Amino acid sequence: MNRTTTALLAALEALLVVAIGVGIALVPLTILWAAHFGLSIEWFVFWRAAVDVWLLGNGVDLTVQLGPDVAAAVGLPGADAPFSLTLAPLGFAVVTVLLGVLTGRRAAETPHLWVGVVSAVAVYALMATLATFSALGDTVTPSALQGTLVPTLIYGSGVLFGAERARVRHDLVLKHNSGHENTGERLDPVSLGIRDRYRRLQQTTRAVISGALRGGAAAGAAIMAVSAVAFFVLIVLNYATIIGLYEAIQAGILGGATITFAQLALVPNLVIWTMAWFVGPGIAVGVGTNVSPAGAMLGPIPGLPILGVLPQGTPAWGFLGLLVPILIGFIAAVIVRQLLDRPGMPERSALQHVLSGLGMGVVAGVILGLLAWWSSGSIGPGRLSDIGPDPLLVGALAAAEIGVAAAIGMLVGAKVTVPRVRTRRPRATVKPRGR
Known part of the structure; x- marks a missing residue:
């Protein structure tokens, strides 16, 4: 070709x-x-x-x-x-x-x-x-x-x-x-x-940076995966409420299809908002409102049936949601510590383990903060000008929660046994390229 x-x-x-x-x-x-x-x-x-x-x-x-x-x-x-x-x-x-x-x-x-x-x-x-x-x-x-x-x-x-x-x-x-x-x-x-500059660094420094990047990205991805599952569970549990809101709107077949289409386009936003709830700041559904593990302060909300999944009042066990990023940060750090302790890897001090764990928090905080920023915005005038999570709060709290948990996980990871998963080797066939 x-x-x-x-x-x-x-x-x-x-x-x-x-x-x-x-x-x-x-x-x-x-x-x-x-x-x-x-x-x-x-x-x-x-x-x-x-x-x-x-x-x-x-x-x-x-x-x-x-x-x-x-x-x-x-x-x-x-x-x-x-x-x-x-x-x-x-x-x-x-x-x-x-x-x-x-x-x-x-x-x-x-x-x-x-x-x-x-x-x-x-x-x-x-x-x-x-x-x-x-x-x-x-x-x-x-x-x-x-x-x-x-x-x-x-x-x-x-x-x-x-x-x-x-x-x-x-x-x-x-x-x-x-x-x-x-x-x-x-x-x-x-x-x-980039590779040459990276290789000029000391081997221990490269291990710290590699652990922070890998662990932080893995922790961010894991939190998003848990948020997606939690959002699906909320839809199932609040199915009757969502159907009731559809019936209350009385939009007809075409109107209902249009609303459903809009909600499907917003699914990634809603998953990110679920992540913001787990991290702690929660989301705003209008100026002066907030939905977080501490409780829900809501006024009139946009007429989308999918918003029927929003909790009302103060959840009895809402604070348990804050354990999700902490546990994920700890587990990600333990796994990364096991990978970095393989034969041939350099010995690292306790301070370097802590720095690697804190780096995981920074990387995850940046990723989740950017997602929160991308998923929020304005959908109208007045009170509708503030919808979604606060990206700075999400990023800062995620970095703190994951970073502290990951630092502890890096320190104790050598004493924890993690089952090894065999990875598939590349297939021994090469796809021919065109000429």
Whole structure:
């Protein structure tokens, strides 16, 4: 496969990713246009609405200016003035990243990896820019700069991750087949520079940094996994309440489908909000409200049935939720300590173990704080301008809880026996690359 073919195929895939992202919102809106409005409204209105939803889901801020009649019907203070929509339904971003990973993986299967990566990201940026300018209107106005950059960064991160992951797997297979350690190391200059600087550090320093990065990332991922399971359990336990809220809205078939679609797009946000509850700060569902292990202070909330999972009053055992990040931090540190104590690894002092554990807390705190920041925002004027967790509080408390627990786990980890799990070796087959 030559460079031109690689570039064209990557560009076509980027075009399809944009079409899929916009189409997720455009298809139900087009059905609504035909079934409910009888084709009486210009279809381009629904196109702009679909692009607005897609841009918002990819982290682009929207500025809304309601007309006098609509603002009066809303009945919220400040509805007649321009306000911002910044709460991103992260389901769109998740789809973008996953499709980007597939694009990067396919680019890595060709001899011209960077040609495919650059072509895909450049075409995606062009299409995102065109879509953003096509959605500009008097009522809803997306940020032109964000519309060009933010979706492209999200897609580009997925492409780079997929390409790098596929490249590393291919190099591991080559190394396994040849039996030589230096086989397949085809790193770019930036990666080579980072690796060389890392190797210049003392071996114990590298062990501390490696333990902090691995343990912190693992602890953050484990907390998110527990939060996802807990959110699913809440849906099951509050199923009757959710159905009752659906019936109270009386939105009809099309309205109910639209609400369900919106809730599915918000599932990643809700999982992150569950994580914020476990960490401690909880979430705001409007200005002056808070839902945390200490109790729930709620006023009128947005009319989404899925919010029926929110607890009411003060949970009898809510404080037990705070043990989740602490236990996960401790367990992650014990496992990392076992990995670092393998034969051939350098001896480390108690201070270095503590620093590695505290580093785990910092890494996990940064990850969870960024997720909290990404999942929160504004969905309207007045009291609806504050929805979601406080990212600084989530990051700081997560770093403190996980860091202290991980430091203790690193100190006592040598005395704890962890069952070893055998990892699968790379397969002894190499996928042929195109020419």
